[in-house]
Amino acid sequence: MACGDFQGLVLKGVTKLNCKELGRGAYGRVYAVKYCGTICAAKEIHSILIEEARDEEMQRTVESFMRECCQCSVLRHPNVIQFLGVCYTYAYGAGRGVQGRMRLPVMIMEMMADSLTSLVDKHEKIPYNLKFSIVYDVSLGLCYLHNHDPPIVHRDLSPNNVLLTAHHVAKISDLGVAKVIKADSRKTMTKAPGTVDFMPPETLDETPVYGPPVDVFAFAGIVLHTFNQQWPYSSKQVQFDPITRKRVALSEVERRQQYLDKMRGGEAEVLRPLVEECLDDDAAMRPNITVVCEKIQVSKDNYMKGLPxxxxxxxxxxxxxxxxxxxxxxxxxxxxxxxxxxxxxxxxxxxxxxxxxxxxxxxxxxKMMIEAPPLMQALTSGRYHIKWTQLASLPAPGYGVVVTVKEKKVYVVVGTTPVDEAKHQVYAYDINTGHWEQLPPSGHYCGVPHIIGGKLAIIGGRLSSTNERTNKVSTFDETSQTWTSYYPDLLSVRNRPGVVTHLEHVIVAGGAKSHGSTPVIQDDIEVLNWIENSHWRKVSTYLPMPMVHFTPILTDKHLLIVGYNDADNVRNKTVYKIPVDDITRPRDQQQSTDTSTKWIKMTDATHWYTALVPNSSPPVIVGGSDQNGIATSDIKMYDDSSKSWKKVALLTSARSYVAVAAVSNNTIIVIGGLTKGKSIGNAKASSITTVELGQAQITLTN
Structure with missing residues (x-):
């Protein structure tokens, strides 16, 4: 969306309330308005910047404000102030009269209860758990901005720009001087726009440099301000050395030593080393904000453990x-x-x-369709049989297909294909009409499609522009046919993770991250409560081993995993399960049992490259290949009494590495796969066929 083009963002029926100003800054003032019965905050440009400015100056001011509105309109995170839309007001230029009035945008945002600066000023002693919560919220908001595509640097982060809800949830605000840092652009900019006590040395040079480390430095000042409840004024830049009788330059840590000393010996002691790292004079030595988030969460958890x-x-x-x-x-x-x-x-x-x-x-x-019992009951019943129907051919031949279903639409991400143009494209198949539709590119491939809160999302993968692994969560807007950041991004980058939903929780596990040029397979798990639209959180339970390229399912309140690549990129057919509540319950309610004792190791699957049927109880696996690369058409059910897999049905053809999805309790679809080929690594283009999108239904027999 171009700046100034607010189509779809203009709000009607915004009413200004007769109350005092909520706040003001260098560029604008904030006041209260009512929209759809809700009290909101409105930010407009100072009239003095418009009414006494020349035409070109006024135009630059308005364009700058419009850029802020455009930038805020694409941000969606629980720890970044929520942009709602724009309305318009009018201002008069110097000497223009009625004919010279100018239409100006007003930014409408969610109403916040307080600022961090005000909270610290009003309360003599703030509880430590609230302090930890505030700085953690700010770190999560920064993590979202820095990992945005492209990254966004706030440049003026200070306690004045950290706002709080009535329940003390902290949110980053005032992105008026924030800048998008493009991969191919220089980071040198004009003279420092920020608050001087929160600005690192590189911003005070003749050619100041701005990058994510600028915000990390400012974040350290916010930690000092929050825990000491004092504004962290910096001392002089030099001091006199009586021995050498020369002036010696002070480091940024030394300039704030009096505030760091106040963190010694108390609950804030655990954060002092991290603050010193963030205050490093060398921007390259400051930690990444993702690392900062993780360390603060650990410190917060350790603090909770030490409470009575x-x-x-x-x-x-x-x-x-x-x-x-x-x-x-x-x-x-x-x-x-x-x-x-x-x-x-x-x-x-x-x-x-x-x-x-x-x-x-x-x-x-x-043969009439009936309201059949669940699929698994039908497979073990003599009165029913499985009837296969070919729905359609895939839009491109391939394997490594990943699939998800929303009502009667099947969303497919085609993996590796002999046709480069079709590689990693996103397609939608309408079961009712029988038509394929190619969706716009999401901006990252090798991600996992999943339905979150009724919305199609692509989770993780690699950025199309740089091929780097990413933590993006892109959501498809069916109205505008575009991908947006509706849900917050993951805490860690993940390529080809496992994804599953349980009630209001989305569980993302494993996947690959970058360590230089070498991929590192992960074993940690993140959970998002999509109803509350809160941030992702890491859980104390880990996978039984590092895993990538797998699809977990839920069965009998257990999370089940089969078929994955381990840290050595070796395909495995071991089956594991764990009670899903051990993952979704809040971290402080989880038992301290060792992760390895939580996972239950079941009997190995009979084939490699097999797929699990979602929500199958007992578990059912489809297809696969043996150690010689011979594909099978078997559909097998797990028999708990004999601890073995028993064949209950057949596919229309032998194939491995298929994708399976459940359309209803009596219908599944099987998509794509390899009809021959020993493994993915040595599969030739000639071994990949255009395999049908097949549907299995339960029908009543005579």
Whole structure:
């Protein structure tokens, strides 16, 4: 969206409230407005910058403000101030009269209760858990900005620009001087726009340099301000050495030593080494904001462990109440969903009865679709059988296909193909119409498609522009046909992770990250509560080993994993499971049991490159190949009594490395795959065929 083009962002019915100013800065003032019955904050340009400016100066000021609106409109994160839209007001230029008035944009944002500066000034002693929470929130917001594509540097981060909700959730605001740092652009800019006590040395040169380390330095000042509850004024840049009788330059750590000393011996002691790293004179030596996030979270967890037991118990009770509230919200949404499904089922049943009457009248015996029991019951029942139907051919031949389903739409990401142009494209197949649609590129490939809160998202993968592994979570907007940052990005970069949803939680596990030019396979797990739209959090449970390129499923309240590459890039067919509650419950409620004892190792699958059927209970695997590379068409179910896999049905053809998705409780689809070829690594283009998108349905037999 070009600056000044606010199509779709203009809000109607914004009413200005008669109350005092909420705040003001160098470029604008903030006041309260009402929009759709909600009190919001409005930011507009200072009238003095417009009314007494020449035409070209006024135009530059307005364009700068428009750029801020455009930049804020694409940001979505719980720790960055939420942009709602724009409305318009009018201003008059010097000597122009009524005919010379100019239409000016006003930025509408969520209303915040307080600023960090004001909170510190008003309260003599702020609880340490709140201090940890505030600085952690700020680090998460910075992590989102720095990992944005392209990265965004705030350049004026200070306690004045950290705002708080009524529940003390901290959010970064005032991106008026923030800059997008493009990969091919120089980082030198005009003279420093920030708050001097929070500015590192590289911004004070004749040709100041701005990059993510600038914000990391300012973040250290915010930590000092929050924990000491004092503004961290920097001391003089030089001091007199009585021995050498010369002036000696002070480091940035030495200039703030009095505030660092105040963190010694207390709960804030754990953060002091991190603050000193962030204050390093050399920008290259300051830690990445992602590392800062992780260290603060560890410090916060360690602080909670050191609290008296009665405080911990009260904290756990609060978290339990929050959890129960989330469950109630989910149950309400689930009930609404079930009502919609019953309406659709009623309509479908009426259509089936109409077809049955027509069939009887024509004296044709047909196999009628019924409201079948779940797929797994049908596979073990003698009254039902599996009928395969070819729905369509893939838009491009390939293997490494990843798939997800939303109602009657199947979203497919084609992996490796003999046709370069088709590699890693995103396609949508409409089961009702039988048509394929190619979606616009998401900006990162090798990511995993998944439905989060009814929205299609691509999670992780590699950036198309640089081929670097990424932590992006891109969400597809069906109205505008574009990819947006609706949900927050992951805490860590992940290429080809495992993804699954349980109630309101999205679980992302494993995947590959970069270590120089060498990929490193991960074993950690992140969880997002998409109903609350909160940030991702890492859990204390880890995978049984580092894994990449796998698809976990849920079965009987357990997370199940089969078929993955380990850290040595060796394909494995071991089957593991774990109670999903061990992953989704809040970190402070998880038991301290060692991760290795939580995972249950089941009997190995009979083939490599096999796929799990989502929500199958007991578990069902599809296809695969043996150690000689011979593909199978077997569909096998796990028999818990014999601890073995038993064949229950067959695919239409032998194939391995397929994608499987569940359309309903009696329908699955099997997509793509290799019809021959020993492994992915040595598969030739000639061994890849255009495999149909096949649908298996349960039909009643005579």
């Amino acid at each position: 037991q009665d405080i911990i118990t009260l904290h756990q009770q609060v978290q339990q109440l929050k959890s129960e509230t989330r469950e109630q919200k989910f149950e309400i949404n689930q009930l609404k969903f079930e009502v919609d499904q019953l309406k659709k089922q009623l309509s479908s049943t009426r259509n089936v009865r109409t077809q049955q009457v027509a069939s009887q009248q024509s004296n044709c015996r047909t």
